[in-house]
Amino acid sequence: MKMKLLHGIAAAALALGAGTAMADEDAELVINGDLEIVTKTDAPAHLEGAVGEIMSGWRFRDSTTQVMQMDDFDNPGMIFVDDARDMWATAEGSEGKSCMDCHGEPEDMAGVKPVYPKWNEAAGEVRTLQMQMNDCRENRMGAETWKYDAGDAVAMEALLASVSRGMPVNVATDGPGQSTWEQGKELYYTRTGQLDLSCASCHELNYGNMIRADHLSQGQVNGFPTYRLKNTKLNGIHSRFKGCVRDTRAETFSAGSPEFVALEMYVASRGNGLSVEGPSVRN
Ligand code: HEC
Numbered sequence: 442m443k444m445k446l447l448h449g450i451a452a453a454a455l456a457l458g459a460g461t462a463m464a465d466e467d468a469e470l471v472i473n474g475d476l477e478i479v480t481k482t483d484a485p486a487h488l489e490g491a492v493g494e495i496m497s498g499w500r501f502r503d504s505t506t507q508v509m510q511m512d513d514f515d516n517p518g519m520i521f522v523d524d525a526r527d528m529w530a531t532a533e534g535s536e537g538k539s540c541m542d543c544h545g546e547p548e549d550m551a552g553v554k555p556v557y558p559k560w561n562e563a564a565g566e567v568r569t570l571q572m573q574m575n576d577c578r579e580n581r582m583g584a585e586t587w588k589y590d591a592g593d594a595v596a597m598e599a600l601l602a603s604v605s606r607g608m609p610v611n612v613a614t615d616g617p618g619q620s621t622w623e624q625g626k627e628l629y630y631t632r633t634g635q636l637d638l639s640c641a642s643c644h645e646l647n648y649g650n651m652i653r654a655d656h657l658s659q660g661q662v663n664g665f666p667t668y669r670l671k672n673t674k675l676n677g678i679h680s681r682f683k684g685c686v687r688d689t690r691a692e693t694f695s696a697g698s699p700e701f702v703a704l705e706m707y708v709a710s711r712g713n714g715l716s717v718e719g720p721s722v723r724n
């Protein structure tokens with residue numbers, strides 16, 4: 442996305458236009474002919490007054506991109522999932538253990554992805570899936586941790602998402618992780634950068650509109666990790682956040698930072714009720 446034309450323009454005068462016929466917002470997503478994905482549903486209660494209906498970013502993509510996600514053979518993200526299946530079964534580190542030795546088949550992890558980020562009692566912190574995977578690598582396998590949002594970590598996250606596809610996102614907004622969630626909410630609504638924009642300026646107040654050539658979605662994360670046609674690789678949530686923050690001409694946080702962990706938790710909970718969809722395909 443190029444924001445050059447917006448530079449110096451007041452936020453209220455953002456170059457937004459009415460949605461064109463680029464995307465099929467009424468299309469329904471069924472994967473491999475039988476896996477039904479909820480891409481549009483009533484917003485969770487915590488969004489009352491802000492958003493009535495929540496929609497997956499899939500609905501905002503053009504039909505060529507949409508179709509790629511309807512069959513696993515056409516979804517380039519699935520190649521990374523296959524790689525991760527091999528990693529899952531490979532012993533690593535000083536303990537000589539693989540993920541499989543402790544967790545069984547990847548399919549046994551169905552239901553894990555929908556509730557992340559989640560509070561970890563023993564650690565006394567909210568953890569993203571990648572943080573949890575690295576905790577296992579470091580403390581249970583004696584293996585090196587994976588770089589946040591880099592190849593191996595995102596591929597493994599995609600594998601864990603893929604076995605939960607079709608299950609509803611269900612991230613806790615209360616309980617011991619609530620203060621982290623509140624911090625994420627604050628970040629979501631805080632205007633930053635030279636353009637003085639918040640996440641909400643684009644993804645809550647202007648979804649459905651065009652921002653230059655891009656059809657603005659609600660900025661949901663139920664489809665992550667996402668294979669992007671733009672960079673032909675799997676992309677993690679925090680990398681996407683970084684790109685969006687940069688577009689407002691603000692200083693951004695790094696992948697894996699406490700700020701982005703909190704923001705991920707909050708944004709994920711805005712999608713409570715949508716299906717897990719990763720790995721998705723986006724432009
Ligand atoms: C030696 C055993 C062991 C190995 C090897 C191991 N884990 Fe774990 N893993 C655990 C235990 C025990 C827990 C629960 C710990 C906790 O809640 O803090 C866990 C928790 C998890 C969870 C969170 C599950 C949930 O319900 O929230 C994920 C995801 C995970 N592991 C992924 C992995 C991946 C990916 C690998 C391989 C890179 C791996 N683990 C390797 C023992 C292991």
Ligand code: HEC
Pocket residue numbers: 442497498499501629638639640641642643644652655656657658659660661662664667681682685686688689704708723
């Ligand atoms: C200037 C407008 C703008 C702002 C501000 C903005 N974004 Fe975005 N964002 C976009 C555009 C354009 C895209 C690509 C089209 C789409 O999916 O909406 C995008 C995409 C996304 C996606 C990918 C959605 C998908 O389904 O693949 C996420 C997640 C996201 N943004 C989150 C955020 C968060 C969190 C913030 C605040 C830190 C933010 N964005 C701020 C414009 C913006």
